[in-house]
Structure formats: C-alpha cells, structure tokens
Amino acid sequence: MQQVLCRVVRRAQLADDVVALAFESAELARTARAGQFIGVKCGENLLRRPISICDVTGDELTIVFALKGAGTQFLAERKVGDVLDVLGTLGNGFDIPEGEILVVGGGIGSPPLLSAAKTAQTESVNDVATSRVTAILGFRSKPNVILAREFATVCREVYITTDDGTFGRHGTVAAPLEELLSARKFAAVLACGPRPMLRAVAEVAERHGVTCQVSLEERMACGVGACLVCVCATRKDGEIANRRVCRDGPVLDSREVIL
Template sequence: MSKTCVTAQVIEHSTIVGDVFELVVTAPEIASITRPGQFVHIRLADTLDPLLRRPFSIADCDAAKGTLTIIYRVVGRGTALMTKLRPGDNIDCMGPLGNGFALTGQRPLLVGGGMGLAPLVMLAKAFCSRPATVLMGGRNEQELFWPSIYTSVCQNIHITSDDGSVGHRGFTVDILPELLKQDKFDIIYACGPHAMLKGVAEAAARNGIPCQVSLEEYMACGVGACLSCTCASSSGKRHKVCTDGPVFWAGEVAW
C-alpha cells in the first residue's frame, strides 16, 4: 500500500463539543490516494515529547483541495498537545496507512459507536449514489453530535444513547435486529468498541450479511514493525491491525 510522510499544514482547527475537535490539514500527497477506512500517523513537528506518533482515522478527504479532516477526542498527552495547534502550524503526517473498506453492496448499513463514527463519515460519502443507512450510538446527547455531520450525506439515521437522553435508550446492538428485519441490507460496516463490534458481527452472521469491522488498537509504529497492535484471528494467527487492517471482514477476527 502506497504511503508517504509529509509536513502537513493546519488550515482549520475547531472544537466540535467538549473535548472533541476537528482538525483540517493540507496534505495533497496523502489526500490523493486515501480510501475510506485508512488512517494517518501524526507527530507534532516541533517536539519529540511525546516521542511516538498517534494514529487517527481519516474522517474526510478532499483530493481536489488536498485536505484531510480528522475528528479526535482528547484522551492523553499527545491529543492534549494537538489542541494547541493553530492555522499555519505544521505537523508531521504519515499516511495513508492500513487497508480501507471494500466499497461493495448497494444497500449498506453503517454502525458506529462513540468516536468509531469518525472513519465512517468518509465511507458514507463514498456511497452518495446509493445512500447508506447509519446506526449510531453514544453515552449521552452531548456525545452524539454526529447527526449534524452525517445528515448532508445520509437521511436515514438511527440513534441510540446509553442514558436515553437522545434516540433509543440502550446500545446499537439492541435495535440492530429490528433494523435488519426492516430492510434488506447487503453489507454492514462497523467501527467502535470491541463489544459492539462483536455484537454486530454476530448479528450479521445470523442474517447471512457480509460485514466489515474497523478495529481500534494502540499503535506505536503504524507500519507493522513493532507488533504492539496485534489481535487474534479466526485462523489462529495474529493480525497486525495497522497493516493487515484496521478493516477486516468480521469472519477474520477471533471474537
């Protein structure tokens, strides 16, 4: 898979809600070859602390403008430092990394939980001629800011929240069986917490629907050298999520 390491310039950086931010950078060399589901590995250009890069899903990509959009939550020192970036600042950006989604099917269902909805934005846009249905979940109403991002490309959106503050009270997998009865989806894509992915994969298998999952793992190198992001496979071998994934067919993963 082609990848490159570039100095990307920040052109927009804003707060979406609370500790969630949207970062837009110019990286035409990466944007021109990015596919939905791939990610970038970022290091702040002016510091070696923290030393290791951080992986971020690519939420959107504009090849014509040469831009990448990243939606991230502050979870540690690296992302806390990122919040200080301003337009005109530079970051060290490597990508696109990993394998993206297979754009098959005519009636796709996208299932995302929490920040797992970030890589599904670009995927939803890729299905503009055959609009996707989206099932999204989060802890509460504040965490579910996603509908405003998805409505420009998807009209059929279903929402669940753990506390019932918006949409259906419960988890995405609670209403998934009913959705699968209502419509004849021919492929399911999912990204989010492991428990959610397991539930989606099992529901897809019961209904005979092909399913791809995007796994979230800690990564150090992003290129398959350090083995810090391996996961168990159904074949008994270990998958390297950064290079074999992060997108897998659900049947390839040992749940």
C-alpha cells in the same frame, strides 16, 4: 505511504473532549481511502498517534479525535497555520460493495464511517433521499453526540442512540441494527467502535447473513506493519493467526477476527 508536513486549515470543537482538525495535503488526499488512518507526530511524545480519516474534500483531510492523553492534548492545541508531521495514508480501509450499506459507529469510532458513507454515496447518487447508506450512531449521552449533521447529509436515514436516553433512542446500537437488518436487505455492515459494540454488531450481522467489516483500534508503535505491537487474533480455516491492525487492518472481516 509517505511522511508529509501539512498545514492545519481548520479546527473545530465537536464536543467537550472531541476535536476536529482539517489539514492540507494533496499527496495524502490522493491516496486516502475510507477507513484508512494517519500517524501524527504529537510534539515531544515519541510515538505517532494513529487517527482515522474522517473526511477528504479536495486537498483537505479531516481527522476527529477524542482527548485521551498527552498526544491528543497536543493535537487539540493546534491552531490554523500550524504544521503537522503526518505519516500516511496507512492501513487497508473499507471495501464497499454494491448495494445498500449500513454503517454503525460507536462514540469516537464514528468518524471513519462518515468517510465510508461519503464514498459509498458519491459512488451512487447525489440525492440523500435515495442514498444507499444508512447510519446508526451510538453515544454515551447527549453531550457526546458528534457528526450527526454530517452523516445526515450523506445518509438516507441516521439513527442515533444514547446509553442514557438523553438524545435519540434510549439504549445501544443493537436494537435499531436488529430492526433494520430484519426489515431490509443490506450488502454490508461497516462498524467502528469499542470492542463490546463490535462484538454485538458482528453477532447481529452474522445472524442475518450480512457481511460485517469491523475497524479495530489498538495501541501502535510504527503504524506501518514492522513492529508487530498492534496485532489482533484471527481465525481462518480453523487456524489462529495474528494480523497487524495497522497493516492488514484496521478493517477486517468480522468472521475472521476474534473480537
């Protein structure tokens, strides 16, 4: 963990309310793992905003975020050359096992899974057709679809669903998930998205006997594990305990988290 000042090198609008920012930091690029996040100072707003890492290429890190409030609004207004005050890299990240990997993203929960897919893919092959990663991405509607092309460059198959059927398959990620887990043997499901989606994904995965890692989102203050505001309830050996999403997570085993 370190605090670094980084220069913005690229900005892209991925959807009406979704922006990608790439910035340079050799230090952060070195420590970054798929599923980790950074804490970004957003102008006059007091608290850093926790934003997951979407991609690391060379010395460049890319974050993708939705405009939710004053902090992300500030970030969205950054231009190439602006300097970001970043604390990172934070959290534990995904644990990617051997074998076929299924990543399941919901809306703005999709970006960290791109990093996971890339990590798993570079560990295995360089040919998409034989990639060991398959992706299911769910969105509200066609204008909300992001990163479909990027996932397609690293995944063997990408299934996209929309709640209203305006793009890809009509419905939620649950149906293709059920079909894929019935058809093939996966070593792990990695999921990030809204809580109801995570509950559904974990239920399907557990029913098929596949381990499921969920990446959680929670309001944070320190981002490093000191303040205890971002906890989630977990159950281990029948004991209820709080774990810190920022420090013990954001990625946790779905069998432990009380979703």
